[in-house]
Amino acid sequence: MSVACGLECVFCVGFSRWAWKRCTHVGSDDSATWTAATPEEFEPIPRICRVILAVYEPDLKNPKISPSTGKFDLNPDWVIKRVTHEKTQGRSPPYIIYVDHNHREIVLAIRGLNLAKESDYKILLDNKLGQKMFGGGFVHQGLLKSAAWVLNQESETLRSVWEENGKEYDMVFAGHSLGSGVAALMAILVITTPAMIGHVPRSKIRCFAVAPARCMSLNLAVKYADVIFSVILQDDFLPRTATPLEDIFKSVFCLPCLLFLVCLRDTFIPEGRKLRDPRRLYAPGRIYHIVERKFCRCGRFPPEVRTAIPVDGRFEHIVLSSNATSDHAILWIERESEKALQQLREKSSEETVVTMAPKEKRMERFNTLEKEHKDALERAVSLNIPHAVSAAEEEEEEEQEQEQCNNQEASEPMSKKKNWDEVVEKLFHKSNSGEFVLNENVAPKR
Secondary structure: HHHHHHHHHHHHHHHHHHHHHHHHHOOOHHHOOOOEOHHOOOOOOOOHHHHHHHOOOOOOOOOOOOOOOOOOOHHHEEEEEEEOOOOOOOOOEEEEEEEEOOOOEEEEEEEEOOOOOHHHHHHHHHHOOOOEEEEEEEHHHHHHHHHHHHHHHHHHHHHHHHHHOOOOEEEEEEEEEEEHHHHHHHHHHHOOOHHHHHHHHHHHHEEEEEEEOOOOEHHHHHOOOOOOEEEOOOOOHHOOOOHHHHHHHHHHHHHHHHHHHHHHHHOOOOOOHHOOOOOOOEEEEEEEEEEEEOOOOOOOOOOOOEEOOOOOOOOOOOOOOOOHHHHHOOOHHHHHHHHHHHHHHHHHHOOOOOOOOHHHHHHHHHHHHHHHHHHHHHHHOOOOOOOOOHHHHHHHHHHHHHHHHHHHHOOOOOOOHHHHHHHHHHHEOOOOOOOOEEEOOOOOOO
């Protein structure tokens, strides 16, 4: 009897401890040890959020959505292409191509999931855990197919616009939610096969994944952290949910129940086991975490932005919060990111002691970001992350890719379209109905 009572006490104490830790885990805990972002590196994010919001607007000259700045700071005449659901025929979410001459950027922005469109669900459902390898890791098959379809449609447009502007503009891919996964995989496709859009160098390619879906394995998420930047608002559920996306949206009408069960399950999975699972998908790239609420505090506080390239502890636990779904909304993310940027600028201007020139300060931050990326690559290797590569191997791969790009550009200047067709044929084949079907024998690239 006494033994049974003792075991019961131990169980109650253990369960109470677990319940306390889970219920007191807040979104800010995930980035508690990260460094603060600088205004210079965070400056593009609110602006890119507004470009994504523009995809939701059928008429930018008479917008219905009011961003934090009061109006869209986009020139409607610089939107060179708008593709709707009807034009994509369900192969991709709607998107726009916008040439920002003020910031010297060509932006392809993709909207998030439309709950009223069955085609968006088909993209999410087109995947099983560990079904597709690409680029040395696992990726979401449906999002990869969608990314390749968009590039197949728009590669000539992107190339011509880039060349018309003297090959000086940056190529930016951006998306929210479902669109973030498509944009991230588009960036990887363009980097691994630069002939797609006229040999744009890696240094001019960037991707902003807002409220990102888990779309690639950990080694790829770390490898491309110098190009892909994820933006997460406090308690957003999607970047933390390792459950396959198809299960999430099958249960969209009972999402709180699903999140609670996922939270319960993931608590008892050892961290090492998660890291060694090559099929497990993660939010891509470097992460910017916007934190605006504190534990046991009411209301929203002035937002702060933390950034890192985490390897272990990469948003692994669901936050039991009433804001888990509202923090996923692009409108809230745009407003809070704009507030955060203003806070960063005010804090920077209040620093009265100037220790170095602004140009030297920017160069120092650039070197720090580069070092953080190399440290993350080495950290992934030390933790035995499947398919992870060291910083030296990554530099060697980049040099080989650049040399191959230069050779192709010099030897085949007139075969631009053929290069992209070869890439599509390697990854896909056309079915009898004319649709692109992903080949089953795509080998991982190391």
